[in-house]
Amino acid sequence: xxxxxxxxxxxxxxxxxxxxxxxxxxxxxxxxxxxxxxxxxxxxxxxxxxxxxxxxxxxxxxxxxxxxxxxxxxxxxxxxxxxxxxxxxxxxxxxxxxxxxxxxxxxxxxxx
Amino acid sequence: xxxxxxxxxxxxxxxxxxxxxxxxxxxxxxxxxxxxxxxxxxxxxxxxxxxxxxxxxxxxxxxxxxxxxxxxxxxxxxxxxxxxxxxxxxxxxxxxxxxxxxxxxxxxxxx
Numbered sequence: 570x571x572x573x574x575x576x577x578x579x580x581x582x583x584x585x586x587x588x589x590x591x592x593x594x595x596x597x598x599x600x601x602x603x604x605x606x607x608x609x610x611x612x613x614x615x616x617x618x619x620x621x622x623x624x625x626x627x628x629x630x631x632x633x634x635x636x637x638x639x640x641x642x643x644x645x646x647x648x649x650x651x652x653x654x655x656x657x658x659x660x661x662x663x664x665x666x667x668x669x670x671x672x673x674x675x676x677x678x679x680x681x
Numbered sequence: 682x683x684x685x686x687x688x689x690x691x692x693x694x695x696x697x698x699x700x701x702x703x704x705x706x707x708x709x710x711x712x713x714x715x716x717x718x719x720x721x722x723x724x725x726x727x728x729x730x731x732x733x734x735x736x737x738x739x740x741x742x743x744x745x746x747x748x749x750x751x752x753x754x755x756x757x758x759x760x761x762x763x764x765x766x767x768x769x770x771x772x773x774x775x776x777x778x779x780x781x782x783x784x785x786x787x788x789x790x791x792x
Contacts, residue, residue: 602780602781604783609785609786610690610769610771610785610786610788611783611784611785611786612771612773612783612786613783614780614781614782614783617779617780655723655724657724668714668726668729668739669724669726669781671723671724671725672723673721673722673723674723
């Protein structure tokens with residue numbers, strides 16, 4: 570069983586729709602990260618959070634530590650939001666303190 | 682802005698060749714990482730380094746080695762490239778447990 574699970578794997582939306590991507594994890598963490606990867610490969614960190622909620626523009630990330638669950642929301646989606654969104658967690662894993670464990674990603678396609 | 686650069690965006694090599702992938706960061710970060718990314722498997726950690734000349738194995742170190750002679754530079758070496766090492770390779774750096782900053786990636790094809 571993967572330690573970080575994302576759903577859905579693939580998501581197609583119409584421009585303007587509200588989008589939610591979910592992430593569940595099974596290990597103790599110090600922080601959860603949401604990353605964005607556009608076609609071509611480069612990865613950008615969107616959020617790092619350990620509690621509550623963070624907002625940046627049309628993106629909102631929430632985390633529920635008790636339920637070991639996080640969501641990434643995109644309001645008023647746009648075709649330029651099309652990308653792979655990756656959830657990752659960091660914490661103490663053996664000798665690799667703070668290293669990330671990644672989910673497999675959610676591929677989002679927003680149609681005009 | 683933090684900048685992480687990788688020596689090549691695309692690379693084609695032959696089986697058995699020695700391959701060097703270089704990563705440079707300009708923000709004096711202590712920690713540097715090499716990942717590979719494959720469809721359906723996500724990002725997997727190959728090696729990481731938390732200081733100059735220090736290195737630790739990640740989840741899939743077999744067939745790879747690394748070198749960190751200077752703080753800003755972290756090299757990944759494929760001693761004898763094989764076709765199963767065809768992949769996207771991503772470098773990242775960070776200050777301790779803070780946000781990781783990724784390079785643009787190198788898509789390596791081994792023929």
